[in-house]
Amino acid sequence: GESVGLHLPTLSVQEGDNSIINCAYSNSASDYFIWYKQESGKGPQFIIDIRSNMDKRQGQRVTVLLNKTVKHLSLQIAATQPGDSAVYFCAETSNSGYSTLTFGKGTMLLVSP
Amino acid sequence: DSGVTQTPKHLITATGQRVTLRCSPRSGDLSVYWYQQSLDQGLQFLIQYYNGEERAKGNILERFSAQQFPDLHSELNLSSLELGDSALYFCASSMGINSNQPQHFGDGTRLSIL
Numbered sequence: 001g002e003s004v005g006l007h008l009p010t011l012s013v014q015e016g017d018n019s020i021i022n023c024a025y026s027n028s029a030s031d032y033f034i035w036y037k038q039e040s041g042k043g044p045q046f047i048i049d050i051r052s053n054m055d056k057r058q059g060q061r062v063t064v065l066l067n068k069t070v071k072h073l074s075l076q077i078a079a080t081q082p083g084d085s086a087v088y089f090c091a092e093t094s095n096s097g098y099s100t101l102t103f104g105k106g107t108m109l110l111v112s113p
Numbered sequence: 114d115s116g117v118t119q120t121p122k123h124l125i126t127a128t129g130q131r132v133t134l135r136c137s138p139r140s141g142d143l144s145v146y147w148y149q150q151s152l153d154q155g156l157q158f159l160i161q162y163y164n165g166e167e168r169a170k171g172n173i174l175e176r177f178s179a180q181q182f183p184d185l186h187s188e189l190n191l192s193s194l195e196l197g198d199s200a201l202y203f204c205a206s207s208m209g210i211n212s213n214q215p216q217h218f219g220d221g222t223r224l225s226i227l
């Protein structure tokens with residue numbers, strides 16, 4: 001698939017703030033999107049996913065928004081905590097043929113107490 | 114804990130050598146995926162197996178090969194190692210055959226080529 005990119009390589013916030021991590025994708029055929037969190041020394045951890053028939057999906061303290069018109073995806077983290085500090089990846093794929101998950105480069109989120 | 118187990122956690126070897134990385138998927142998952150993560154390339158998909166059969170191939174070098182065994186564990190074999198092969202290698206698993214579902218990752222094997 002085509003590459004998925006991130007606008008901000010590093011995001012610094014204060015504890016308690018809301019964080020927004022953005023992701024642009026270029027493959028208009030993509031219909032499944034997923035966010036992962038990767039802490040130092042660990043593998044990517046699934047956070048939340050969304051399919052293209054939805055605009056918004058909420059989890060515990062996280063919300064993913066999908067704007068198919070401008071091919072944009074965002075992850076909102078409410079009341080950010082120091083434990084949220086990590087690298088966040090968006091990834092996309094389509095439900096066609098042998099499509100595989102394509103990851104963006106990642107955004108580092110730094111949360112200060 | 115994702116339920117995906119990778120061994121070994123660290124591997125140090127020399128150029129020209131061959132290594133085998135092992136992955137045990139989550140219970141019930143039939144798909145296994147291998148990824149390479151390096152500083153300059155991010156997470157790159159290498160190969161997927163589903164229920165013992167190769168399903169999809171990404172940017173996997175000819176020096177690399179993989180297989181999935183009847184008990185569903187998988188091995189990634191890297192041969193004629195080069196300095197540029199130093200990276201983190203992740204295994205992920207999912208229940209179904211298609212990529213449009215969450216993949217659950219192990220904590221990786223860090224490969225260092227000296």
